[in-house]
Amino acid sequence: MTQTTETTYLFDNSSDDGGTHVDALGAVLDRHSFEILDQTGIRPGQSCLDVGAGGGSVSRWLADRVGPGGEVVALDIDTSRLGGHPGVQVHQHDLNDGLQGDLAGPYDLIHARLVLMHLPRREEVLAELVGALAPGGWLVIGDVTNRPISPLSAHSARDIAVWERIQYLSHEVVSPAGGVDLAWAGRINHAMVEAGLEELYGVEVSETVNGGSPGALLHAVLNAQAATPLLGAGAQPWELERYQELTRDPAFRTWFYQFVCFRGRKPM
Secondary structure, rough: OOOOOOOOOOOOOOOOHHHHHHHHHHHHHHHHHHHHHOOOOOOOOEEEEEEEOOOOOOHHHHHHHHOOOOEEEEEOOOOOOOOOOOEEEEEEEOHHOOOOOOOOOOOEEEEEEEHHHHHHHHHHHHHHHHOOOEEEEEEEEEOOOOOOOOOOOOOOOEEEEHHHHHHHHHHHHHHOOOOOOOOOOHHHHHHHHHHEEEEEEEEEEEEEEEOOOHHHHHHHHHHOOHHHHHHHHOOOOHHHHHHHHHHHHOOOOOEOEEEEEEEEEEEO
16 A cells, blocks of 8 residues: 555454453354355465454464464454464554555465455455465455344334434444445455455355343444444433443344355465
């Protein structure tokens, strides 16, 4: 990249809520990410880049598979949750600044989960990640969609209205204002085709979550961290309070985010 663009991000990994955030993401999404990563044929001795490594669960999984002869670079703008692990090299870095020097690759596999949806130049960044792949290397991209997260439990009409209003403000007002594009997941396939990748394969997964589960607690901490912009968008304090109560109520059940993950291979 020739121009630096500062990344704006609503969430703080170093906070207590940030810790819950990355732990909940791992609890809900890791098994889906691991399945598609495993399909790339990852093996000992390979070099991997984990972009937006967050809590490091994917980086550690990759390191265990490439072994001491391989390499995993864990990259994030906030590395406070990336503890030491054999075979994982931690780098604090903004992807908008490009991958130069020691970060340039080439890599046998690059993984980015819930990253490109936050970047204004996401299509260009994806193409640059392809450029950092070795011939025959794999790119794995996962993001969530803008499918409405509908409640399924028989709560009162008032509770359902609170849930739907906070979801609307979160995804249709606050997220776009913060640079998040929830429609991007629907364009990953096209962007990978345009970048010249082959052997494309994608999955879409979603599941229901109950209050108090990792998926529901993720809703809770996301909105707790975004409370100020949500209030600025018109949410009422009592609505945010009731929303938090619902995410901890075992009788409350809702759909979780729809997660879309694609893999594609760089030609030999």
